[in-house]
Amino acid sequence: METQPVKRRISVIGIGAGNPEYMTVQAINALNRAQVVFLPNKGADKAGLLHLRHEICDRYMDGEACRFVEFDIPERSKAGAYKTDVKEWRAKVRQIYERLLRDELAEDDVGAFLVWGDPSLYDGTLGILDRIHATGAFDLNVDVIPGISSVSALAARHKVALNRIGESLTIMTGRQLAAGFPDTGGNVVVMLDTQKGLQEIDGDIHIRWGAYVGSPDEILVEGKLRDVRDEIERLREVSRETHGWVMDTYVLSPDGGSTGD
Numbered sequence: 001m002e003t004q005p006v007k008r009r010i011s012v013i014g015i016g017a018g019n020p021e022y023m024t025v026q027a028i029n030a031l032n033r034a035q036v037v038f039l040p041n042k043g044a045d046k047a048g049l050l051h052l053r054h055e056i057c058d059r060y061m062d063g064e065a066c067r068f069v070e071f072d073i074p075e076r077s078k079a080g081a082y083k084t085d086v087k088e089w090r091a092k093v094r095q096i097y098e099r100l101l102r103d104e105l106a107e108d109d110v111g112a113f114l115v116w117g118d119p120s121l122y123d124g125t126l127g128i129l130d131r132i133h134a135t136g137a138f139d140l141n142v143d144v145i146p147g148i149s150s151v152s153a154l155a156a157r158h159k160v161a162l163n164r165i166g167e168s169l170t171i172m173t174g175r176q177l178a179a180g181f182p183d184t185g186g187n188v189v190v191m192l193d194t195q196k197g198l199q200e201i202d203g204d205i206h207i208r209w210g211a212y213v214g215s216p217d218e219i220l221v222e223g224k225l226r227d228v229r230d231e232i233e234r235l236r237e238v239s240r241e242t243h244g245w246v247m248d249t250y251v252l253s254p255d256g257g258s259t260g261d
């Protein structure tokens with residue numbers, strides 16, 4: 001007899017990038033419809049991220065009937081090529097998700113994954129769920145709730161529009177930036193920068209930088225790169241020592257920082 005796929009309903013909820021007040025009304029309503037909330041645990045160094053998810057649930061959930069299931073996220077290997085390491089890591093996370101969906105959720109329940117910022121930006125949750133659905137072993141009904149990304153939060157805190165009239169906006173990783181500044185003429189937002197990519201960039205470029213944006217630990221710096229580069233590197237070092245991790249994003253403007261026409 002053919003095995004039927006395991007039917008599951010899931011909400012992927014963008015929770016905003018670091019401030020509980022970034023939760024939208026839609027996100028709060030989706031959270032309150034969930035019977036099970038899955039909470040990733042990224043180890044002692046990043047306990048603050050788990051804490052923020054708990055804080056969001058405590059603050060916005062009104063029922064008692066929900067179950068919280070914490071799960072450990074494996075460390076990503078940094079030994080091989082970046083894309084290969086990420087693929088292998090995602091395969092491991094996929095196995096964990098499959099176990100959670102099979103064992104921790106019933107067919108009529110809704111399970112919620114709380115995604116940092118917005119699920120569409122540098123986050124693997126949707127891709128992993130897609131792969132699980134594609135195996136045919138699961139029949140997933142996925143609902144996606146957008147969230148306030150770190151990019152939107154950074155722009156708001158610096159009070160700027162990210163692109164000028166008719167210009168493009170590039171969003172890229174620190175790793176890509178280290179390989180060269182894009183020649184689109186437009187602004188560039190950089191995320192996931194664990195490199196020293198900024199060292200290589202023309203000092204005339206204007207930077208609007210933010211770490212832990214939206215949180216009580218927020219740090220903002222703005223200026224010409226040649227004037228603020230060392231200060232940003234120093235703040236990153238201090239942040240790493242204080243928090244164990246740093247989450248920063250910045251927008252680079254090639255024409256001196258104008259955000260008007």
Ligand SMILES: C[S@@+](CC[C@H](N)C(=O)[O-])C[C@H]1O[C@@H](n2cnc3c(N)ncnc32)[C@H](O)[C@@H]1O
Pocket residue numbers: 017018115116117118119120121122123148149150151190191192193210211212213214215247248249
């Ligand atoms: C794995 S990505 C997740 C992005 C997330 N989905 C979003 O919409 O912002 C993590 C990166 O997002 C950026 N980031 C997330 N939260 C941030 C915050 N509160 N302040 C500054 N950068 C942040 C950093 O570049 C960090 O390395």
